[in-house]
Amino acid sequence: MNRELFDQLAASLREAGEIKRGGLKPSRRFKVDPKNDIAELRAKLGLSQARFAAILGISLDNLQNWEQGRREPTGPAKVVLKIALKHPRLLLEVV
Secondary structure, three states: OOHHHHHHHHHHHHHHHHHHHOOOOOOOOOOOOOOOHHHHHHHHHOOOHHHHHHHHOOOHHHHHHHHOOOOOOOHHHHHHHHHHHHOHHHHHHHO
16 A cells, blocks of 8 residues: 555544544534335345346336435335335235
8 A cells, every 4th residue: 555545544544533532523424224114125025126126117226326315216116115115015916
């Protein structure tokens, strides 16, 4: 590892420690929601992200954004997911 990169990494670690101790405020925050309904539904159905995205007719990137909370489903996708949350096996029967 070159010295410049090492110094940047060391500075980042010092900054992280200062944030943890309350001396600095973070420049951004990420909220992780462990109760993500979409990820739970997919897991309940035993489907991979790729397969679930294909069933819904959306891109894998879109599904990952939903599961990670960066975006929320809208329009027809939101309705389909609401139905699937109440009746998960129905989604597999229809497709």
